[in-house]
Amino acid sequence: MIKIAIDAMGGDYAPKEQVEGAVMAIKNIEDIELTLYGDEVEIRKYLTDETRITIVQSDGVISMGEKDPIAQIRGNRKSSMALALSSVRSGDNSAIVSSGATQALIAGAHILVGRLKQMKRTAIAPLIPRTDGGTTILLDAGGNLEIKPEFMVQQAYFAQVYSKEVLNVENPKLGLLNIGTEPGKGRQLDKEVFKLFTDNEKINFIGNIESKEILSPPCDILISDGFTANMVMKTIVGTAKGMGQMLKQELKQGFFGKLGMLLSARNLKRFKYRLNPEEIGGAMIYGLKGVVVKAQGSSTNVGFYNAIKVAAIIVRKDVLNKVKTILESDVL
Structure with a gap:
């Protein structure tokens, strides 16, 4: 099973669209398990099917208009985004999908997931x-x-x-x-x-x-x-x-x-x-030690579902390890 972390509280319309998108993904992608990080009470308002879905309670949200995302991430390690990112670093999940603030996600990914040593800069x-x-x-x-x-x-x-x-x-x-x-x-x-x-x-x-x-x-x-x-x-x-x-x-x-x-x-x-x-799905952030997919901040359930689908394909195709091999050998 491909295990994917979901930042359920990140995005303009969270957690409704994120939770509904997660349910759509479970119904259409057979080889995934999802862990939703966020306010459990709010998440359950929109969770119509718990098949292969786990909820992890978080404490706080990284706001979309945050001016100092690095300080916000460092100061709120229990937020939905931070917990989801940390789960990829620990190996509990193989990927994360988030509609949260772009700069906060990039900063958090650098701090909590880590950058590949062969990549000097990440890229969206x-x-x-x-x-x-x-x-x-x-x-x-x-x-x-x-x-x-x-x-x-x-x-x-x-x-x-x-x-x-x-x-x-x-x-x-x-x-x-x-x-x-x-x-x-x-x-x-x-x-x-x-x-x-x-x-x-x-x-x-x-x-x-x-x-x-x-x-x-x-x-x-x-x-x-x-x-x-x-x-x-x-x-x-x-x-x-x-x-x-x-x-x-x-x-x-x-x-x-x-x-x-x-x-x-x-x-x-x-x-x-x-x-x-939204029909294309999320954008992968290149250059990290884990799979991080950024969905649009204004994603609907369809857009978020498609972002989850992209994350699953990246993991299934073992893209990260193939990139590491190429960067280490510098051969394409």
Whole structure:
């Protein structure tokens, strides 16, 4: 059985969506056991099935707007997030899924789970939808606002293993997010990273990728620093939401607009589904000694269920050990 820790109190709509998502996961994934960390009284309000589910009482919650996440984690080791993270370090669970505050989760993971010695920086790696129906790994989506070029090489190694094992891409292609496709474009960081990737035969690097190609890139992995990639990710989410609202407003105008909306209801539903980040699941935080998956802070039960599904796949495919082997031997 794959044992997964659930931070039941982290997130905008916790614990309702987290608990309901956990129940959905138990019903659909046969080889998992879940431990829910949080306020037992609150959790039981939404727990309709206790099959393969255990509750561990916690004391306190790491708030979503916490300004000093490191101090909060260090000062509240009995919070739901801290207890769940500690259970991965101790080996009681093989993974953790949390919708809690991103920086608190990263800080807590560093302190309580630990970073791989071969990885100098962690990275958040969400999947973004593609126009061809697939997904692209985007990193680093907020883990490091500033980073050294050589650290991005380590992240690229991790992403290639993840793409092969979890997304079943045979020979994943890597692209560098930049302001132009020509060599020599971008900041000093981009130029140095471009050279490192080009000279590295272990990385299937195809060059610079412009932001206009984000939803239809010729690569499987799109890499940049945390500041840039985080803005890209949030722009995609915001644009998709805004376009959906504008489309709905226009279709509601007049008789033919309403008729068109009625006739295209199924197509619009599929369009919304493809742009919904919750359908893709959570983002793994690369570079840790344990499997840590970050679900969206605003996750519904479906989004949280999909994040649990991602965590189970990562453990089942033994991604961490495969990455460790590659980093230690530096061979891809």
